[in-house]
Amino acid sequence: MVAVVGPSGSGKTTLIHALAGIVSVSAGEIRFGETVISRLNETQRDAWRHAACGMIFQDFRLIEELDIFSNVILPATFSKVRVPSDLKRRALELLEKFQVPHRSGSVSGLSRGQRQRVALARALLMDPPIILADEPTASLDPENGDRIAHEFDRLARSGKVVICVTHDERLAAYASSVLTMHDGRLIDVNPHRKVS
Template identity: 40%
Template sequence: MSLVKSENLTKTYRMGDETVRALDGVSLRIDPGEFVAILGPSGSGKSTLMHILGFMDSPSAGRLRFEGGEVSQIGRARRSWYRANRIGFVFQAFNLLPRLSVTDNVLLPVVYGRSGIRDRKSLARVALERVGMTHRARHLPNQLSGGERQRAAIARALVNSPALVLADEPTGNLDSQNVDRIMALFGELAAEGHTIVVVTHDEHVAGFARRRIRMHDGRITEDSSMDV
């Protein structure tokens, strides 16, 4: 069964008198365990697509199914639950909360996920172990390097074992050495069975993914699976 299946997704915005078509009939299918890069220049609609896949935005038209359920049927509070429990987010600017320790940052989705899990600390430890950050668990974000911050953010995205990890230009703020390390980490996670979608405009970054979806003007112009 597919994890994500969209048919004819369309998103239009009104900007003044003009109607902007950010997505113009996007149909795609992502299966569990896939490592996908969505490539495209700015304005191509890739971020909009990611927001919709991440339950942060709704399409104007078209159908979207997630884990077999119709997304448009899901109410607002339930969307929050999905963001906490079924989706993991990684951002370009890391977006760790500056006054929380690495552990507390990692635990945010657990707090908001309301799963009733008592042993939160070991959840955080497992996630931090996976990204090799246990030694930084008590640090504040501003005591970490850029690469470390992004790894902490990835631990946060993984903490609730989500069905889908969405990364929006996750390497945009990193030096080339860290770019490779972070992308390699995503590769490992995909190999372990996580479903990863990375949005980027960088061909090198997209090269780490096994499947590349190229977008232009709100449409998919290329969808190529690459066997490794």
């Protein structure tokens, strides 16, 4: 688990979007394992991201026209005509785990904290090997923030790559390294003592 910190406007969101292949880079190389993301075209990057990345956007990017459950199940509907029942069950389990009520309700009535947790459930639905999260606990109360920090720690320990932009000390404390951004540049890479 890697935490990305730095003042507002320092390029944290841009870095996450570049890592995910949402924006292309003008210099340098982005590689996950054998896959050089920065050499793929946009269609290939979209396909790679869909298969490999769970994204939690700073502004959540929920679909207002869809209900809560449909937002969470959305990643499964891109590749499958009919969503398998085990994925539907997983969507419900994730919503329960992150304590989002009224799963058949509209997302428009949800608080920011609830929206953040719907976004988290959606990001984890397909059990992606890479989780990219942009300030994932920013709208959460301490209890829910801790729950998500523990979940990210568990995912990282199970072998997932977790990269999160965060101002949240409790979340950053779980990271094995902390990257500091300033003015669009990475200025510091600090190995971080892992909480045991």
